[in-house]
Amino acid sequence: MKRKLDQNDRPATVPESDEPSKAPVSEENISFADFGLDPRLLQAVAKQNYEKPTLVQRKAIPLGLAGQDVLCKAKTGSGKTAAYILPLLASILRKQSSSAPSTSALVLVPTRELADQVFKSIEQFSAFCAKDLQTVKLTDKLSDAVQRSLLSNSPDIVISTPARAWNNVNSSALSLENLKFLVLDEADLILSYGYTEDMDNLSRSIPKGVQTVMMSATLSSEVDALKSIFYREPTLLDLEEPEADGEGITHYVTKCGEDEKFLMAYVIFKLQLIKGKCIIFVADIDRSYRLKLFFEQFGIRSCILNSELPVNSRIHVVEEFNRNVYDIIIASDEKSEMLNVDGEDDDEDGEGGKVDADAEKGADGKRPSKKRKTAKRDSEYGVSRGIDFKNVATVINFDLPTTASSYTHRIGRTARAGKNGMALSFVVPESLYRKHMPTTVKTAENDERVLAKITRQQKKKGKEVKDYNFNKEQVEAFRYRMNDALRAVTKVAVREARTRELRQELLKSEKLKRYFEENPNELSHVRHDGELRTARSQPHLKHVPEYLLPKEGKKGLTSEEIGFVPMRKKGDRRQKKGKRSFRAGSRKGDPLKTFKARRKTK
Numbered sequence: 001m002k003r004k005l006d007q008n009d010r011p012a013t014v015p016e017s018d019e020p021s022k023a024p025v026s027e028e029n030i031s032f033a034d035f036g037l038d039p040r041l042l043q044a045v046a047k048q049n050y051e052k053p054t055l056v057q058r059k060a061i062p063l064g065l066a067g068q069d070v071l072c073k074a075k076t077g078s079g080k081t082a083a084y085i086l087p088l089l090a091s092i093l094r095k096q097s098s099s100a101p102s103t104s105a106l107v108l109v110p111t112r113e114l115a116d117q118v119f120k121s122i123e124q125f126s127a128f129c130a131k132d133l134q135t136v137k138l139t140d141k142l143s144d145a146v147q148r149s150l151l152s153n154s155p156d157i158v159i160s161t162p163a164r165a166w167n168n169v170n171s172s173a174l175s176l177e178n179l180k181f182l183v184l185d186e187a188d189l190i191l192s193y194g195y196t197e198d199m200d201n202l203s204r205s206i207p208k209g210v211q212t213v214m215m216s217a218t219l220s221s222e223v224d225a226l227k228s229i230f231y232r233e234p235t236l237l238d239l240e241e242p243e244a245d246g247e248g249i250t251h252y253v254t255k256c257g258e259d260e261k262f263l264m265a266y267v268i269f270k271l272q273l274i275k276g277k278c279i280i281f282v283a284d285i286d287r288s289y290r291l292k293l294f295f296e297q298f299g300i301r302s303c304i305l306n307s308e309l310p311v312n313s314r315i316h317v318v319e320e321f322n323r324n325v326y327d328i329i330i331a332s333d334e335k336s337e338m339l340n341v342d343g344e345d346d347d348e349d350g351e352g353g354k355v356d357a358d359a360e361k362g363a364d365g366k367r368p369s370k371k372r373k374t375a376k377r378d379s380e381y382g383v384s385r386g387i388d389f390k391n392v393a394t395v396i397n398f399d400l401p402t403t404a405s406s407y408t409h410r411i412g413r414t415a416r417a418g419k420n421g422m423a424l425s426f427v428v429p430e431s432l433y434r435k436h437m438p439t440t441v442k443t444a445e446n447d448e449r450v451l452a453k454i455t456r457q458q459k460k461k462g463k464e465v466k467d468y469n470f471n472k473e474q475v476e477a478f479r480y481r482m483n484d485a486l487r488a489v490t491k492v493a494v495r496e497a498r499t500r501e502l503r504q505e506l507l508k509s510e511k512l513k514r515y516f517e518e519n520p521n522e523l524s525h526v527r528h529d530g531e532l533r534t535a536r537s538q539p540h541l542k543h544v545p546e547y548l549l550p551k552e553g554k555k556g557l558t559s560e561e562i563g564f565v566p567m568r569k570k571g572d573r574r575q576k577k578g579k580r581s582f583r584a585g586s587r588k589g590d591p592l593k594t595f596k597a598r599r600k601t602k
């Protein structure tokens with residue numbers, strides 16, 4: 001059995017290259033060039049401005065290049081994608097150009113969103129050798145005939161969910177006969193999405209000796225189960241990166257009643273207490289529309305992400321968010337909602353997944369009928385796992401997730417690639433929980449108990465979960481307006497908004513489908529953060545009257561050190577415009593100083 005490596009081990013041997021031998025390079029100073037990668041790959045790495053490999057890349061790339069099986073656990077946002085893509089591409093480029101075309105690599109992912117992201121990463125890393133390899137992703141909404149024709153040329157790399165991959169293998173459209181490289185990205189999630197049977201089937205079609213790499217942010221019993229598809233014992237990389245003081249994520253919670261969540265969200269966004277881009281997680285789809293309509297009342301623009309929306313729109317929303325077109329995404333994290341309806345206990349270390357899988361699977365190992373009934377939802381949807389939302393300053397848990405593990409993945413959307421970020425969670429105390437939480441959101445596990453687990457989980461990582469120092473008295477001044485807005489957001493308005501958005505997005509999705517490949521730049525006019533206008537409009541709410549604002553400005557609402565998370569890089573579109581940000585102490589643009597909360601221009 002191969003031994004387990006940890007981060008203190010010296011780097012695995014860098015494979016031989018034709019270059020004359022150099023003095024050994026120390027672990028920390030290793031560069032991408034030291035891996036002996038194909039120059040075309042190095043060019044692509046340089047184009048992405050990656051200066052140095054991250055820890056997971058330093059450990060996993062040499063193993064991958066040496067042909068070893070790897071099972072790797074590394075934290076969210078640590079650069080796992082490049083850690084497997086680079087060895088995968090290197091292995092394909094080593095293939096004899098004279099050999100007959102065949103599919104050499106299969107990348108299995110749990111969601112369509114992730115498939116799209118992996119596809120784009122492969123495109124970026126193969127930018128200088130694009131003519132030498134072909135990549136196909138099978139997760140778009142394509143007919144079987146189209147998928148068959150895509151596969152007819154035996155593309156070098158296929159990216160797919162296990163279900164799609166198996167369908168195509170089963171119909172002989174995809175041959176895995178010459179497979180050399182298998183990747184399971186977000187490995188622990190693959191089983192919890194109900195792909196057990198597909199994985200079993202696929203494992204029988206995969207030839208022995210295929211190099212297998214599994215990547216995950218958590219190690220769980222699902223990963224153990226998946227190990228059975230390995231033909232060799234993998235090298236285990238269990239990497240825990242030390243965070244320097246003040247780096248990474250700062251965790252805040254604020255205890256509040258159900259309606260106070262809306263009050264705080266209003267104050268936070270209308271008065272720009274939090275700067276930069278933000279993802280707000282809510283427990284279900286209706287809640288996301290409720291919050292969006294609520295924000296609309298105040299002229300706060302936001303986009304929605306949920307499993308009901310067409311996949312093209314979902315992908316486009318993430319892309320545009322990453323290009324800084326939008327500031328706020330409201331995402332319903334339906335997996336965690338559905339997976340924990342029975343309130344099973346979860347693992348405190350955030351290494352969970354078992355609960356997810358057990359709750360998700362029926363006795364036959366398939367997804368439960370509850371899910372089949374909601375047929376319109378895409379079972380291959382997922383945003384809290386694996387998606388690389390860029391430069392997210394804050395993750396707000398408007399509804400607390402039901403497990404500590406789910407918390408880890410949600411907050412992993414911020415502080416990625418060595419940046420800083422903030423997580424703010426609204427926690428409904430036990431006394432109010434039973435009484436006021438909507439039944440759709442309520443679970444057997446109440447917020448306070450989940451919070452206790454999260455706190456323990458973070459403590460083990462040396463992190464503190466702090467109180468968000470909100471001056472509740474000052475915030476109270478805004479309650480009247482909050483109530484006004486919330487009254488307009490009726491159940492009927494939410495239902496209509498949901499239907500309307502779906503209709504609009506289906507139309508947009510058609511457009512996106514037609515133009516995605518040919519004219520990606522022409523899509524800038526397809527926005528996803530328009531007003532739904534199904535709630536009664538109250539124009540006066542869009543302005544913040546002077547008398548509501550505390551004399552001390554922002555300080556009157558939150559303590560000085562929280563809220564602002566500098567995230568922007570040079571050359572950022574919005575930063576260039578310089579429209580929304582204001583410096584501390586400057587009156588210009590600060591709604592608390594000018595007493596005019598400005599609406600974002602369209």
Ligand SMILES: Nc1ncnc2c1ncn2[C@@H]1O[C@H](COP(=O)(O)OP(=O)(O)OP(=O)(O)O)[C@@H](O)[C@H]1O
Pocket residue numbers: 049050051052053054057074075076077078079080081082216217385386387388390412416417
């Ligand atoms: N060596 C590097 N230097 C700078 N940035 C990097 C490097 N490697 C990766 N990144 C960037 O870090 C971000 C996170 O990378 P990636 O999505 O691969 O993380 P991950 O570990 O797969 O996260 P998750 O577990 O959430 O899927 C990406 O924006 C990526 O471009």
